[in-house]
Amino acid sequence: MGHAVGIVGLGVISRAYLETLALSPAIEVVAVADLDAERARDVAASLPDAAARTVDELVADPRVQTVLNLTTPAAHAGVALAAIAAGKDVFGEKPLTATLVEAEAVMRAAAERGVRVGCAPDTVLGTGVQTARDAVTRGLIGRPVAASATWVAPGHEAWHPAPDFYYRAGGGPLLDMGPYYLTSLVHLLGPVRAVQGAASRTRDTRRIATGPRAGEVIDVEIATHVTGILEHVDGALSTVVMSFDGAGTGAAPIEVHGESGSLALPDPNWFDGVVRHRAAASDHGGDDWVDLPASAGYQEGSRGVGLIDFVGGAARASGDLALHVLEVMTTLLASAESGERRAVSSRPAVPTLVPLTAAAQWRAAEAG
Structure with missing residues (x-):
């Protein structure tokens, strides 16, 4: 049982x-x-x-x-x-x-x-983020110095039949989508010590596009475009853009830049996808990006694998990490309101790397 x-x-x-x-x-x-x-x-x-x-x-x-x-x-x-x-x-x-x-x-x-x-999110335990983390840990890009995380979309009222909560306290693009990106950044670069942000709200109402309430207008109570700078404890700087106010973006969801190379990650809202690597000009004969083979993470992951990991005793999708990410996000919003750089006090342990684990293996795992 x-x-x-x-x-x-x-x-x-x-x-x-x-x-x-x-x-x-x-x-x-x-x-x-x-x-x-x-x-x-x-x-x-x-x-x-x-x-x-x-x-x-x-x-x-x-x-x-x-x-x-x-x-x-x-x-x-x-x-x-x-x-x-x-x-x-x-x-x-x-x-x-x-x-x-x-x-x-x-x-x-x-x-x-x-x-x-x-x-959650447990998507960061998939092969996408974990392969990139493995590459960073192995020194493939040298000392990490910077990263970017970008998510831009029109807003969830375009597809969700009851999107009200996305536009109330506790919602918004940062609190909704930010956990995928910021949790990934902590896995890759460690905890955040300080932030500085800016935010805006382009519209005070949104119109539901689908479902039984299609055409209904709902109020917007929160910022719908948030941008900021995260200072990681080891010195790397991340820039973040989370928005319900654009049609989309062609930027890589996450990029990590080190002294001797860069990584481009797939969408951290999903478990897998290809991680690309580019060596610095001094170490590489051309400008091509090279696909990395999956080297870590739960293969064919799906939502719920974090719970399986949790009951098995590893608990990589931990409450301490989620608290830190929430503190980073709420502090970033407070910084956007005040215009001031704000410190982040929590310092969670970075979860252990997920070894490359076949789908059949993690699905068959017993509870700890």
Whole structure:
């Protein structure tokens, strides 16, 4: 029997998790809960041994060892704290919580209760980011000096049938997409010690394009374009652009530049993709980028592999790392508002490199 998990929140992202967890004997979903009770019953009926519960019933269920928290950001803290109070480990979707104060409360409560906290994104455990990290660790580009992370899109109202929360506190392009990019940067270059940012909001309303609410206008309460500079503890500088205000970008999602070479990474919102390397002119006979073979990471990764990693004991998608990334993002937004450089206080341990692990191997892993 696998590690018993209860899922709270059965929206769009839950489908991806359920598909992955169904492949692993390490996980057994025993309970599900959602504000929509009918949805919870439907999902429970599709699983071998799951019961539909209210949130209170799920966190109190003695069978549940870990609560998988897939609610919207505003509900992350409440669900996590309830689960922790009941003595459950918690693994949640990003961001860890909607605010830094809530995140600190969650981590403090977990430490006091003696339970563990994990948090997405787990995409950074795939072969894309991990191969690049392996290249950095092996010295392929020399000492890292700089990086860039870029994500530009029109906004999630173009495809999401209920995009309201993306434009409220806890949403926005940085808090929504930033975790993929900033978590990757921490894996590659280490924690961040200070930030400086700028932000803007181009429109006060957005129009939903799809679904039953198509045509409905919603209010925008947060910045929709954020840019900033991150100072890493080892001296490297990263520049970040996250935006709901553009049609798209041709920039590499992440680039890392060292004294003797550069790396171009695939989209960290996905698990795999090709990492490209270019040596410095003094070390290379031409200007071509060279594709690197996958050398680290979970192959054919999918959302939920971080939970499998978590229950197996590695916990590379840790709450401490998620707290740090949230502090970096909220401090960057505060810096954008004040116009001042701001320090970042948390210093998480950088998770260990994921060895190159075949899909059949991680899917067959047992719970620790």
